[in-house]
Amino acid sequence: MAANGQNGENLRELFGKFFGADESEEATEDIRKGERILDEHGAPEPDSELLADVKAEISRALLVRKSNAFRRGFYKTAAVAAVVIIAAVISVKLSDRGTSERREIATASVIPAAIWESDDIAVDDAELGTFVGEIEELEGDVLALELGENGGNGYEAIEELEVELEEIEGVFWKG
Amino acid sequence: MAESDDLGRIVAGCKEGDGESFSQLVDIYAGRCYGYFYRLTGSKETSDDLLGELFVKLVEKIGRYRGGSFNGWLFKIASNVFHDYLRDKQRQKRLLDGRKEQLESEYGRRQEDDRADGLQTALWKLDTDTRELIMLRFYSQASFKEIAAMRSEPIGTTLSKVHRGLKKLRKLME
Numbered sequence: 471m472a473a474n475g476q477n478g479e480n481l482r483e484l485f486g487k488f489f490g491a492d493e494s495e496e497a498t499e500d501i502r503k504g505e506r507i508l509d510e511h512g513a514p515e516p517d518s519e520l521l522a523d524v525k526a527e528i529s530r531a532l533l534v535r536k537s538n539a540f541r542r543g544f545y546k547t548a549a550v551a552a553v554v555i556i557a558a559v560i561s562v563k564l565s566d567r568g569t570s571e572r573r574e575i576a577t578a579s580v581i582p583a584a585i586w587e588s589d590d591i592a593v594d595d596a597e598l599g600t601f602v603g604e605i606e607e608l609e610g611d612v613l614a615l616e617l618g619e620n621g622g623n624g625y626e627a628i629e630e631l632e633v634e635l636e637e638i639e640g641v642f643w644k645g
Numbered sequence: 646m647a648e649s650d651d652l653g654r655i656v657a658g659c660k661e662g663d664g665e666s667f668s669q670l671v672d673i674y675a676g677r678c679y680g681y682f683y684r685l686t687g688s689k690e691t692s693d694d695l696l697g698e699l700f701v702k703l704v705e706k707i708g709r710y711r712g713g714s715f716n717g718w719l720f721k722i723a724s725n726v727f728h729d730y731l732r733d734k735q736r737q738k739r740l741l742d743g744r745k746e747q748l749e750s751e752y753g754r755r756q757e758d759d760r761a762d763g764l765q766t767a768l769w770k771l772d773t774d775t776r777e778l779i780m781l782r783f784y785s786q787a788s789f790k791e792i793a794a795m796r797s798e799p800i801g802t803t804l805s806k807v808h809r810g811l812k813k814l815r816k817l818m819e
Contacts, residue, residue, distance in 0.1 A: 479789065
C-alpha cells in the first residue's frame with residue numbers, strides 16, 4: 471500500500487502524529503482511495519479557444535502594466551527635475567541678496583507614496599494631471615523671478631513660491 | 646509538479662513582464678486551475694470566467710511573489726478568486742430576491758446540465774468548505790502542511806477535514 475501522498479509526504483507518519491497506528495493506517499487508506507476516485511473522474515479541460523483568450527487577456531494586462539510603469543517613471547523624473555530647478559533658483563536668489571537674514575524655505579514633498587503604490591489608474595491620472603498643472607504654475611513663477619518681472623522684488627516672489635509650496639504640501643497632497 | 650529550475654526561470658520571466666513566460670505558465674497550470682474551478686462551481690461557463698480572472702490577477706500580483714511554493718501561492722490566489730465569486734453570487738442573490746423562484750429554477754436547470762458526472766453530484770452533497778479543501782488538495786498537489794498554512798489552520802484540522810470528506814465522498818460514490 472502506498473503511504474506517500476502528493477509531494478512525497480508520508481501520510482502514515484503524518485496521521486501517526488494524531489492517531490494510533492491502526493487508525494493512521496486506515497486514514498491513509500481512506501485518503502488514497504478517495505484521491506483515486508478523483509483521479510478516475512477527471513474534470514473537463516479548458517479548450518484551446520479559452521486558453522487563447524486567457525493569453526490575450528494577459529497581453530492586455532501586461533500592456534497596461536508597462537504603460538503605467540512608464541508614465542510613473544516619467545512623472546517621477548519630471549517631479550524631481552522641477553524640485554531641483556526650484557531649489558536651485560531659490561538658492562541663487564537668496565545668495566544674491568547677500569544679507570545675513572536667514573529664512574526658512576518651505577519645501578513640498580513631491581508625490582506621496584500612496585500614488586506610487588496605488589493601482590487605481592483613474593484616480594492616479596486625475597491626481598497626476600493636477601500635479602503637472604502645479605508644476606507648470608511653479609515653473610512660471612520661477613521664470614518670472616528669474617526675469618525680474620515682479621518689479622525686482624525677489625523677496626516677495628520667494629514668499630509667493632513658499633505659499634504655493636505650502637499649499638501643495640499641506641492641502642493638495644494630503645487630500 | 647516539482648518546483649524545478651524551469652519553473653523558477655518561467656516565474657522570473659513573468660516578474661519581468663515577459664508575455665511568453667506568462668504563456669508558458671498558462672500551459673502548465675490552466676488545466677489544474679480549470680479543474681479546480683469546475684469542481685467547485687459545477688459550471689463550465691463560470692470556470693471559463695474565473696480562469697481568465699485568475700491569470701489577470703497573476704499579472705497584477707506576480708511582483709509580490711517572494712519565493713516558496715509557487716503552487717501554493719497560485720492556488721491561494723485561485724481560492725481568493727473563488728471566494729470573490731461566491732460573495733458576488735450571494736450579493737446578486739440578495740439583490741434579486743424578488744425573482745427568487747425564477748432564478749432558482751434557472752440555476753437548478755443549469756447546474757443539472759453541468760453536473761453531468763457522478764462525482765460532481767457527490768461533491769455537491771459535501772459542505773462548501775470540505776469540497777473546497779478536497780479540491781485544493783487535489784488540484785494544487787500541495788502537501789497537507791502547505792494547505793494548512795494557506796488556510797491558516799492547524800495541520801490536524803486540515804488532515805481531519807480531508808479524511809472525513811474523502812471518506813464521505815467514497816461512500817456517496819459507491
